[in-house]
Amino acid sequence: MSYSKNMDFKTFSGIATFFRANWSDDWSAVDVALLGVPSDLGLTQRTGARHGPREIRNQSCNIFYYNPLTKVIPFEQARVADIGDVPLRSAFNLDTLTTELHEYYVRLHKAGIVPVTAGGDHSITYPILKALGAERPVGLVHIDSHIDCTDRIADSTVHHGAPFRNAVLDGVLDPKRTIHIAIRDPAAEFEQFAEETGMAVIDIDRFYDMGIKAVIAETRRIVGDGPTYISFDIDGLDPAFAPGTGTPVVGGITSYEAKRLLTGLRGLDIIGADLVEVSPPFDSAGITALAGAQMMFEMLCLATEAFQMRGESARPR
């Protein structure tokens, strides 16, 4: 069992790890890793995402270790640990940073570890997908207000608005098994890329017209039973629920809807997930980091269940 020793009722006590899980450097003892990428070099608008992982850890301590609705207790069902933040040497150059990240996740992936990552800005998802989808393109559930398939900005193809375009062009993301949800800020050109490559898009009006249950059903239909990644940009939520983010877009979904959507994905073959774009300096009363932590917890539960389903828990401990 991977309960942290300070995971008692006193949520305010002790050093803050994700969900007060154990902090471990021993990768051989980890099935599902909670980790942070404190980076915001890929941002184009408001900054602050580098401070995300630490504050998400802080707020995550308010969340208990089991999922009251699904009864999942990830820390009992797999060896879960907070393995810290990715140690990054780069500081002033997005390209070298992207390379470093890719190398790190390749190592993690080879170690058989399922990563559940807290960003950092959305540019980090590209190197993660590149590592996880190297053998076989992955499917994607993407919750966001933007489609993030933009072409180059400021002479760079890599930035926080481009991870999924990059991943498709690299052949590590299967556009046919990709769905974008809660979208409300696509530019014409980005939509074109989504359309041409056959991605599914549920924009905000369609989201509310369909209703949450139909959205879940459609999502499951698109991604099917292949290996699937979840990428949750906190700006998918309305700014009232998530003010602390880099590119807030008014008119988003509620945290209940997001939570229910994630819960509805049980049984999919989740091989990794990330929660990105929490910018604590722009937050208010910590609600963005708290909502981010909650979504990360839901994805941890999904990833842990999928890990068990795949039978990888047979690995010696």
Place this chain on the structure above:
Amino acid sequence: MSYSKNMDFKTFSGIATFFRANWSDDWSAVDVALLGVPSDLGLTQRTGARHGPREIRNQSCNIFYYNPLTKVIPFEQARVADIGDVPLRSAFNLDTLTTELHEYYVRLHKAGIVPVTAGGDHSITYPILKALGAERPVGLVHIDSHIDCTDRIADSTVHHGAPFRNAVLDGVLDPKRTIHIAIRDPAAEFEQFAEETGMAVIDIDRFYDMGIKAVIAETRRIVGDGPTYISFDIDGLDPAFAPGTGTPVVGGITSYEAKRLLTGLRGLDIIGADLVEVSPPFDSAGITALAGAQMMFEMLCLATEAFQMRGESARPR
């Protein structure tokens, strides 16, 4: 009539009492009392509820004296006053504080006064119910993210997660006439207590699947026409609506839904109510205290109407 003299259009003017009602020490002139219990000794997680009553008073001044939807004007329909905060001698020990509170509410109850209380943490509801349900177990409408029927924590059966277990075990709360609404963080053991004793639970998914009108109907069916208490833990609302609370749980109801739910309880025999767990130091822009004040006002209207229905207004003034 119990209008305060400073209850004019200048909501920012004057000493802050609940809804700018008169401040009175003369219990013989009061039918329905607004009062505070500035205590947070029963908390297990984030603190600050002791600061609740004063800040709820502060924000309540933004609320006008009539209910625009139901046309109720509580201050005209009964003798309503702010009777201040319960004077508590205890400061460092939850057991003696609970005893003190119980004695106070016994006196209030004997004086024929209907209490509408602002907490303080949720542990205060146990001594209140013990006083109000002494002759006959009361029914309960409970809005919260937690069921609050937990067993002992840190060697104590009394704490903010246990009031309804305590009240049922003491025979002052009728579990068959109890309904928990908006629940999303029950542990297995607590649910068991609810199930074994026959309490009704509308968890958050069921809440949204039923719709607000069905929730109201089910609530009315459960509590029936017996004497009923309402306990509103502000963390029933989503943290976007109520960040300032001790145990926030992402994915809750909106303040509109809560307000409509309360309005839907008109005609029940409300004998008291409380609004608990507002923690101003964790609030943002005062919205939690404002939402708390609004819910308290709705409950004041319900309690006042019920008071009139019971004909107790025949008491000499």
Place this chain on the structure above:
Amino acid sequence: MSYSKNMDFKTFSGIATFFRANWSDDWSAVDVALLGVPSDLGLTQRTGARHGPREIRNQSCNIFYYNPLTKVIPFEQARVADIGDVPLRSAFNLDTLTTELHEYYVRLHKAGIVPVTAGGDHSITYPILKALGAERPVGLVHIDSHIDCTDRIADSTVHHGAPFRNAVLDGVLDPKRTIHIAIRDPAAEFEQFAEETGMAVIDIDRFYDMGIKAVIAETRRIVGDGPTYISFDIDGLDPAFAPGTGTPVVGGITSYEAKRLLTGLRGLDIIGADLVEVSPPFDSAGITALAGAQMMFEMLCLATEAFQMRGESARPR
């Protein structure tokens, strides 16, 4: 085209104008004007609306220049500019200020400019309507938690709760083509004025019982195809979405609902609009000003499209 030169991807760069539009003093080169009225002399409760225009400008820089759902790009479809704030000499007297405002908008109207205004408190809408409805009474879509048809307060008929009463009594607003939406704080007497004059009211319960599509349809039916003004009081939103306002009322609509409602008004003959009652000093993380900016942008799109429909874009540039 009226793109500002600093309207690139760096939303944080440059002097803050509304939506980073060009700042222009040359009225002959403007079709649709964005402008501010930094005034809060008409407030009765919480203050701060004088700081609204500057902070809405600040937050509006986070909003891109096109409307992703309707594909409207106002800056391409008409000559749009930020013409600054109305220069007001009055500082301590609401009556003289109201006169000044009226004179200014008469000049603007005569110049053939469509005004999209950021308040300021709601008292500013009266002199605006007086200017715009002088030849022919206008219709009105009014989103607010209050009906704002109150009679005199503190010996004054002019204040932030009275603009529509004043406008009807002056014959510049057509009550039969007026609809109030999201109302939840009407007093009996105000409702009477609305009823007697034949205004339509969709209060908050009716709003949710009807659903957003029916609300849109009813709104279109009421205002018809005559010249129509939109007045959006930010307190129509719930305080969770808009804490920074003078008279917050718990239990309002979400920003998604408001945005969708506005989008649903495409094709109406919008001749002007305002967004009022943003009070930055009471805001939290800038979300109120951001929501206000978003609503202002939606109204800018509507006003620009209507301007084109009317063929006034034939004016030489």
Place this chain on the structure above:
Amino acid sequence: MSYSKNMDFKTFSGIATFFRANWSDDWSAVDVALLGVPSDLGLTQRTGARHGPREIRNQSCNIFYYNPLTKVIPFEQARVADIGDVPLRSAFNLDTLTTELHEYYVRLHKAGIVPVTAGGDHSITYPILKALGAERPVGLVHIDSHIDCTDRIADSTVHHGAPFRNAVLDGVLDPKRTIHIAIRDPAAEFEQFAEETGMAVIDIDRFYDMGIKAVIAETRRIVGDGPTYISFDIDGLDPAFAPGTGTPVVGGITSYEAKRLLTGLRGLDIIGADLVEVSPPFDSAGITALAGAQMMFEMLCLATEAFQMRGESARPR
């Protein structure tokens, strides 16, 4: 003795009056009155002073009832009460409001009550001085970053930058017994008025060059032993100590220096005092209101001691 019953160690408990003193409407039982003027019609820059009295009351509860350095206990040495806020009918017009205020303070003065007022903006000091100095011009200790002797603004001689010019021109303030301290934002013309009328000015550089003890000595020398009023504009403090104010000026004095200065005025014939320009919406963590409350308490101690010295406590109680 005028201790409030809730003036115990639980500073967070009970309805917030100034320093938790008794709330009284019975003027015949009051020697020294604590009261508020929730008005900001005289402001020219940032608004919010109308919210000052309530928040100063709130923060004042953190201050104990005795002065640890001087051993003064005002509530034992005179009949001190919070008499609420001045009831103002005017809301939209500074001139009528000034008249109202004057009439109120004339009545208070005739009742033999010493007023210690919390503003409100600085324009309120003019009608107060007009009432208190009617029989004999008073002396003045004025702590502020501005001299506040400006001529008309926006066609009005009355505003928050003019109280002392107005008072001198009305003959109710003796310029020869007036001293301005901590000044750092005088315009040439205002200095001219000060110089021509013979007022003393200790600007911020002189303040630090002299040292606090010399400043105290010079102040005592100027005002002498005649009746003296103290007017403390919170913007005399540096914005780090008092961010919540309408016209902050960087580079001011510390709260220790202000407190020591006031303590150094013991023995002067203080006949009234005010603390103005606290603007809670611009405050941070309540420190401005707390500093304001502390300065108000120091002035209460001075006023109470002076009251005793004058032997007016011989009045029947």
Place this chain on the structure above:
Amino acid sequence: MSYSKNMDFKTFSGIATFFRANWSDDWSAVDVALLGVPSDLGLTQRTGARHGPREIRNQSCNIFYYNPLTKVIPFEQARVADIGDVPLRSAFNLDTLTTELHEYYVRLHKAGIVPVTAGGDHSITYPILKALGAERPVGLVHIDSHIDCTDRIADSTVHHGAPFRNAVLDGVLDPKRTIHIAIRDPAAEFEQFAEETGMAVIDIDRFYDMGIKAVIAETRRIVGDGPTYISFDIDGLDPAFAPGTGTPVVGGITSYEAKRLLTGLRGLDIIGADLVEVSPPFDSAGITALAGAQMMFEMLCLATEAFQMRGESARPR
């Protein structure tokens, strides 16, 4: 060497321990321990100190690992580690919590570990002194706005205003070697205890009249070369420097003065230290926790140097 691996230039990266030191459970490998006591049961006024240790850890990451003025690098000069928070079973009763704390520090002391503690409220210093002074009464440097020698409150001799009275009465604190600095809120009775037992007091006026160098000299003279404890209540600083605390008192010292004072204590035989009363929920922009972290770091440097001087570093590693 005890550098943490994440102690690089990226202060925002990694799990937050005190000063990013290693987190260790192995007491045999620790000379000087950084630890937290997340408790606020002893508070009488504003609450929140239970959240102190985690937020001080958070802010401490902004502080580098060496002391630029004294050139001390504690992590090189002794085996320093963050050993987490004291695991406390008690939650609702101050007496049992005090017993628990005492037992813990007795064990720590027996292990030869020098504790540098982050509170928590000031009541924790009593059990710490009881453990450290058991063999021989210790001397004390106490920086605070209160003397904290109060007698019983609410029937309890143990609370945050009494640690030093308790310690003297228990014979573990030597009043003749005790000095209270920056005091500005003593009541008569508390001063009496200080005077009768022979404690030295430098109140705030004396502090500024003496000047910082003389204060340092006097402090060194009083405590001499015997074993000495430092207790720093963050409310010794002015609220502008430390708003986030339970009993703020306007008119305190600056953080520069506090830092210089501590630096001036080099060479004393420091055997432990604490930094108490940081209440993050009342903080603003984290400056209180940051100032607390800085003071804690200065005390860590002093304690490490003293540890070296005592030659205890000879212990096998």
Place this chain on the structure above:
Amino acid sequence: MSYSKNMDFKTFSGIATFFRANWSDDWSAVDVALLGVPSDLGLTQRTGARHGPREIRNQSCNIFYYNPLTKVIPFEQARVADIGDVPLRSAFNLDTLTTELHEYYVRLHKAGIVPVTAGGDHSITYPILKALGAERPVGLVHIDSHIDCTDRIADSTVHHGAPFRNAVLDGVLDPKRTIHIAIRDPAAEFEQFAEETGMAVIDIDRFYDMGIKAVIAETRRIVGDGPTYISFDIDGLDPAFAPGTGTPVVGGITSYEAKRLLTGLRGLDIIGADLVEVSPPFDSAGITALAGAQMMFEMLCLATEAFQMRGESARPR
């Protein structure tokens, strides 16, 4: 004269430019330029400086157009304008951004314009000095908590801790005419560079031991009458005065001391200045941006006077 037309008493009115100066693109009409560099790519710790220029503009509107202590009115004494932010193409790479900045300032310098810049992080000062010191190395007054002469970090010699090392190595800064003031966080190696190159350092203890007048005299002595640049890192102030910055260091100077220091530099041959490292997302109540704006204004006055002294105002207007 370069007064903006909205530079009246209503500081809250109008589009926010620096000090409400005119916004101009016509460099031929500008003597002294106010401009922003919204960049934070050079930061190593807390981020947010990219948001500095806009918020400094916002707060600068609270500052009036003349200097009350020196009587300087920069807008009358030279042609002063806000020329906007430097348009930067680079977004993700510090090296290319540094090159861009250098080219921009070369052009500005060739146009004979004196730049007074608002950062942005401190890395921007290097390209500025490289442009201004190309013909002749400049002298420097540097107010900061760090010396900023650090060698490479993360494989880059360019970052916010290195501008003055870079400038000296490039021969554009004269170390013998350089003085660092208020320093309190130098590492050994950085001091070495300062010492070896002959820079003067007044660390914080020396600052207070000397007193402000001696600091001014020493500063004047070091820089002499050659061309001199002033670089003010806002973290030179204590975090109580400037919480909103990237690398706050507890124990700094006050804003009064900083203001007085700057005023004491009148008559020096100031050829440019910058105010850097204001990070609005970490600010509280805007006081950091306000203090930054004030320091920028003082430097504007110095630069304008120096411009006049040099007789460059003879240029045709």
